[in-house]
Amino acid sequence: MSQAGAELFPLFLKLRGRAVLLVGGGPVATAKASALADAGARVTVVAPQVTDALALLAQGQGWTVHQRGFVEADVAGAWLAIAAATSDVNRAVAQAAEARQLFVVAVDDPASASAYGAGIVRKAGVTVAISTSGQAPALAGLLREGLEAVLPEDLDAWVGEAARQRAAWRSDGTPMAERRPRLLAALNRLYELRRPDRPPAAMASGGRVTLVGAGPGDPDLLTRRGAERLGDADIVFYDALSSETMRALAPEARWFYVGKRACRQSIAQDTLNRLLIKEAARGRRVVRLKAGDPFVFGRGGEEALALAQAGIPCEVVPGVSSAVAAAALAGIPVTHRGVASAFTVLSGHHEAVYRPVLAGVPRTGATIVVLMGLRQRAAIARYLLQLGWQAETPAAVVLGAATAAAARFVSTVGELASSAASDQTGDDDFSRPGVLVIGEAVALAGEIERAYAAAPRDESARAAEASREGDEEQRDRDRGAGRTEKGSR
Numbered sequence: 001m002s003q004a005g006a007e008l009f010p011l012f013l014k015l016r017g018r019a020v021l022l023v024g025g026g027p028v029a030t031a032k033a034s035a036l037a038d039a040g041a042r043v044t045v046v047a048p049q050v051t052d053a054l055a056l057l058a059q060g061q062g063w064t065v066h067q068r069g070f071v072e073a074d075v076a077g078a079w080l081a082i083a084a085a086t087s088d089v090n091r092a093v094a095q096a097a098e099a100r101q102l103f104v105v106a107v108d109d110p111a112s113a114s115a116y117g118a119g120i121v122r123k124a125g126v127t128v129a130i131s132t133s134g135q136a137p138a139l140a141g142l143l144r145e146g147l148e149a150v151l152p153e154d155l156d157a158w159v160g161e162a163a164r165q166r167a168a169w170r171s172d173g174t175p176m177a178e179r180r181p182r183l184l185a186a187l188n189r190l191y192e193l194r195r196p197d198r199p200p201a202a203m204a205s206g207g208r209v210t211l212v213g214a215g216p217g218d219p220d221l222l223t224r225r226g227a228e229r230l231g232d233a234d235i236v237f238y239d240a241l242s243s244e245t246m247r248a249l250a251p252e253a254r255w256f257y258v259g260k261r262a263c264r265q266s267i268a269q270d271t272l273n274r275l276l277i278k279e280a281a282r283g284r285r286v287v288r289l290k291a292g293d294p295f296v297f298g299r300g301g302e303e304a305l306a307l308a309q310a311g312i313p314c315e316v317v318p319g320v321s322s323a324v325a326a327a328a329l330a331g332i333p334v335t336h337r338g339v340a341s342a343f344t345v346l347s348g349h350h351e352a353v354y355r356p357v358l359a360g361v362p363r364t365g366a367t368i369v370v371l372m373g374l375r376q377r378a379a380i381a382r383y384l385l386q387l388g389w390q391a392e393t394p395a396a397v398v399l400g401a402a403t404a405a406a407a408r409f410v411s412t413v414g415e416l417a418s419s420a421a422s423d424q425t426g427d428d429d430f431s432r433p434g435v436l437v438i439g440e441a442v443a444l445a446g447e448i449e450r451a452y453a454a455a456p457r458d459e460s461a462r463a464a465e466a467s468r469e470g471d472e473e474q475r476d477r478d479r480g481a482g483r484t485e486k487g488s489r
């Protein structure tokens with residue numbers, strides 16, 4: 001029996017509008033007829049006699065009823081035959097069907113069956129089918145009742161959540177291995193949200209969106225207000241991988257990654273704006289957690305405007321922007337008395353955007369900080385040389401500031417302009433975000449970092465240091481950077 005079961009290929013048939021032959025007119029055939037009606041099949045009933053219930057159903061469904069015995073030609077045009085008659089008739093149906101490569105469900109008659117119906121549990125869009133290979137329909141019935149009792153009442157919420165997760169996996173490109181644990185965590189959260197200390201009434205009012213700046217990466221650099229808003233959140237939309245470490249601050253919230261995957265935006269800005277509005281309109285406390293500061297190349301302004309237009313209360317919690325933090329953590333003061341009295345922050349994404357900005361920066365006494373410009377670093381340096389900047393002007397690449405993988409490489413505009421110097425970071429995969437800092441103030445980096453090294457370190461700084469020290473490749477890079485640094489000062 002187990003052998004027979006193992007050979008069965010389970011599947012669900014879409015019968016809507018399709019011709020199905022039902023041979024038999026007794027109570028068993030009547031039960032099958034009502035399941036066929038649910039499936040939307042176009043049924044032809046063949047039987048000398050049919051129950052009143054079957055006659056009524058057939059009339060209501062507009063089905064054809066031939067009140068006569070089965071003939072071979074009845075199987076013509078059918079997608080499926082169901083034989084619920086005597087075993088002789090069932091056998092005749094099976095033979096006629098076999099000749100036309102048609103499957104036959106012979107009810108309670110495994111000898112004539114090439115397909116078996118299943119015991120079915122249906123709840124909220126979930127269908128569980130049970131088969132005993134036609135051997136023990138009564139047991140299938142018992143198992144069905146047992147399963148019905150076990151499945152949760154709110155299975156529809158499970159299905160809804162699973163469908164949402166699936167859509168997110170597809171757009172995020174979530175690897176297979178991560179999907180199951182993610183789904184389990186998401187289903188668990190359905191129940192966390194219903195805990196008595198988070199009554200639905202609280203969710204139904206006070207919906208709002210807070211745009212929280214997460215800082216450059218280290219959770220210690222999140223502001224206290226940002227941490228408070230996270231602790232209070234029902235739902236968090238985040239886009240910086242570094243923000244993953246902040247999950248502990250909002251363990252009860254549902255977290256959704258909406259940032260870039262493999263250099264592609266995982267969700268369009270319009271869609272995200274609509275999501276923020278929808279969740280807040282449902283009374284949820286939404287946190288939009290963004291790297292650095294929400295209003296520095298973070299599209300936070302667009303989100304705030306969309307929320308304002310939709311009449312959703314919105315608040316901004318500024319964050320420590322990498323525009324200043326990356327330089328500061330690398331020992332570079334973006335302004336320094338007598339060295340730099342201004343700094344310009346720009347995006348290095350497009351030449352058409354960065355060129356006019358760079359053209360307006362004084363060639364001395366100012367620091368340039370380029371975000372999103374690592375790939376363009378040689379082109380940017382070459383353009384600065386064209387503008388008359390000294391080739392010896394110090395320039396630094398700061399990668400993964402405030403993370404365990406932080407690194408700083410000091411060079412000059414001249415060296416950066418040559419492609420060989422551009423490759424010096426060894427960061428061709430750009431797995432870490434980075435900024436470009438250019439100007440005389442960069443020359444202070446080594447000295448200031450020595451002062452940092454002498455200061456007592458807290459635990460997180462020590463951990464970051466330890467992780468750096470353990471990274472052989474990183475040490476090689478640092479040694480290379482040290483050489484360049486010496487030459488540049």
Ligand SMILES: C[S@@+](CC[C@H](N)C(=O)[O-])C[C@H]1O[C@@H](n2cnc3c(N)ncnc32)[C@H](O)[C@@H]1O
Nearest residue numbers: 216292293296298321322371372400401433434
């Ligand atoms: C879309 S912008 C977001 C900037 C962010 N709103 C801020 O204020 O820092 C992303 C760019 O910020 C820079 N960035 C963000 N985090 C960084 C970090 N930890 N270290 C270095 N650069 C970082 C990189 O230039 C990256 O390409």
